[in-house]
Amino acid sequence: MVSFKTKGPFFKFYSWLPIIILTISVLNEFDFNYLNLKYFSFNFPFILIFFFTLKDFKHFDYFFVFLAGLINDTVVGLPLGISSLSYILICITTSYYRNITIRPNTIKDWFYFLFILSLVNSINYSILTLFFSFNLILMNYLVNTFFTFLFYIIFASIFKYYLKGLND
Amino acid sequence: MVASRDDFIIAIRSAFLKKSTQQKFSLITLLLISVFTILLSNLDFKIIRYIKIGINEIVYRSSFVVSIPENFAKNTFYEISDYTSFFKDYKKNKKELNNLRSENVSSDIIQFENKELKELINEYVSSSDKILAKIIVDQNSPFLKSIIINKGSRDNIKIGTNIFDQSYLVGRVIEVNYKTARVLLLSDLNSNVPVSIAPQNIQAIITGSGDNNSQIKYIKDSMKNEFNEKSIAYTSGTGGIFKSGIPVGKVKIIKEDNSKKFNIEFYSDFSQLKYVFAEVITKTEIQEINSETSQNENKTINPLQAKLKILEEEIEIIEDTNSKYKQENETLKTDQNKLAAKIIDLENKVNSQKKEIEQNNQDAEELEFLKLNLYYAHKCRRSFFNSKGFTVGSDEYRKCVMNKGRKN
Numbered sequence: 001m002v003s004f005k006t007k008g009p010f011f012k013f014y015s016w017l018p019i020i021i022l023t024i025s026v027l028n029e030f031d032f033n034y035l036n037l038k039y040f041s042f043n044f045p046f047i048l049i050f051f052f053t054l055k056d057f058k059h060f061d062y063f064f065v066f067l068a069g070l071i072n073d074t075v076v077g078l079p080l081g082i083s084s085l086s087y088i089l090i091c092i093t094t095s096y097y098r099n100i101t102i103r104p105n106t107i108k109d110w111f112y113f114l115f116i117l118s119l120v121n122s123i124n125y126s127i128l129t130l131f132f133s134f135n136l137i138l139m140n141y142l143v144n145t146f147f148t149f150l151f152y153i154i155f156a157s158i159f160k161y162y163l164k165g166l167n168d
Numbered sequence: 169m170v171a172s173r174d175d176f177i178i179a180i181r182s183a184f185l186k187k188s189t190q191q192k193f194s195l196i197t198l199l200l201i202s203v204f205t206i207l208l209s210n211l212d213f214k215i216i217r218y219i220k221i222g223i224n225e226i227v228y229r230s231s232f233v234v235s236i237p238e239n240f241a242k243n244t245f246y247e248i249s250d251y252t253s254f255f256k257d258y259k260k261n262k263k264e265l266n267n268l269r270s271e272n273v274s275s276d277i278i279q280f281e282n283k284e285l286k287e288l289i290n291e292y293v294s295s296s297d298k299i300l301a302k303i304i305v306d307q308n309s310p311f312l313k314s315i316i317i318n319k320g321s322r323d324n325i326k327i328g329t330n331i332f333d334q335s336y337l338v339g340r341v342i343e344v345n346y347k348t349a350r351v352l353l354l355s356d357l358n359s360n361v362p363v364s365i366a367p368q369n370i371q372a373i374i375t376g377s378g379d380n381n382s383q384i385k386y387i388k389d390s391m392k393n394e395f396n397e398k399s400i401a402y403t404s405g406t407g408g409i410f411k412s413g414i415p416v417g418k419v420k421i422i423k424e425d426n427s428k429k430f431n432i433e434f435y436s437d438f439s440q441l442k443y444v445f446a447e448v449i450t451k452t453e454i455q456e457i458n459s460e461t462s463q464n465e466n467k468t469i470n471p472l473q474a475k476l477k478i479l480e481e482e483i484e485i486i487e488d489t490n491s492k493y494k495q496e497n498e499t500l501k502t503d504q505n506k507l508a509a510k511i512i513d514l515e516n517k518v519n520s521q522k523k524e525i526e527q528n529n530q531d532a533e534e535l536e537f538l539k540l541n542l543y544y545a546h547k548c549r550r551s552f553f554n555s556k557g558f559t560v561g562s563d564e565y566r567k568c569v570m571n572k573g574r575k576n
Binding site: 024027028041061062063065066069070071074075076077078079080081082084085088089091092095096099100127134135136137140 | 220231234311
């Protein structure tokens, strides 16, 4: 496990890692789409944003999350601001959930994440189809939600490991 | 009850407004900025357009740089799989090349004729230049099928510019920046292309399905029975968005319960694109060309001269066609002569074989006679004891021997 004795540049890099990974993932669309598996896709930024907002991680700046949304819109070709709205909505709902939770539980978090995913994706889909007249396949959204939900538990355990290293 | 409502309000307020020491903005501020950005991005103001172009340029370049390791891994995987099927592909390509060479001759003539006819019906002559463009971002997203190319307004790329893979259509430009452009692929759900389906010559519109194919839409039910798997789709040019006569793909019939679905399988595999061609079209008014020509030719021109020029060019085409046909005829004649010589040779062979067979038959008959002669000669030969016999060597004698001594 990583542990830091001094708070040098490497520590700074390590503590800003979630934001760096978020930026890279929106630039690179880290989602294995090139494997061309039919219906398979998941949204890694959603997992990352939900987890670190839930943990109230101090280096996870919402402004960078907003910027990551803008980058994602530019790369994917969506109207500017749509992903930012989705990401900020995740932050708001997660922040609310964190405030009302007295005893955190991973399984509860997991299912709450499913609720947030459904909500955010529904809003996203509605805006794109109603206001921007995009033709989208609903099935793709459902499958994306399902796989993002499934992958959450795997990534959450990796992120916990990361946080553990930072606390040491 | 009041306490729980208070808790709810406190939690909401905290979620929206609370700003910890590290955060620069509260979430409600960012939410409002997001909504504002969505509204702004839809307004077509010059300044917003320039900001968008600036953001696009920076993000596309950054995305290209960040994607380098992943693209490297992806390309290595594709290259390895390419090597495994290398020899097979080589043989297939060789065969295809031969076929294409033979088709190329007639294609040249048609293109030439096509150009002339277009000049007659249009007000302008369009000359096109295909420029090579590299794909810098290809996200292969399941939601939107688009790619980013490294050519933009600097290279005369415009919204609607047709994009090709070899000579096959892959999409059109929907967003132009200074050095980059976004191409909407034909497989995208929002892509509609007017096509002609050959050889039936049916007009239809194809819409992307989100996969690597598209569906044929807006055709009469009665025409559906005319399709077969050999039908091909090419752009009809209706609407003026796409140029006419660009091959798109083959028709594939999918049977579902009692109904049939018609898909178009693209000639090009969009997931494997690395480079594409962008067709930059420059339109020149015919009148201008004519006036320029007229200045050179005593500064006078009339419709008769223009017509004469077209006719001259037409004659040139016909002569060109004729010379090609002549060449073809000569080759055919040589082939015919060779075949005739072969036929004569074979006929001679057949005749000599026939003779041999006849000789063999005769020999066999003679052998049979000699064999029977040994047994029945005394019954057929005229002698002192057999006055009813025949002279040896006569036809009657031979007949008698062959009848095994029976005289009648």
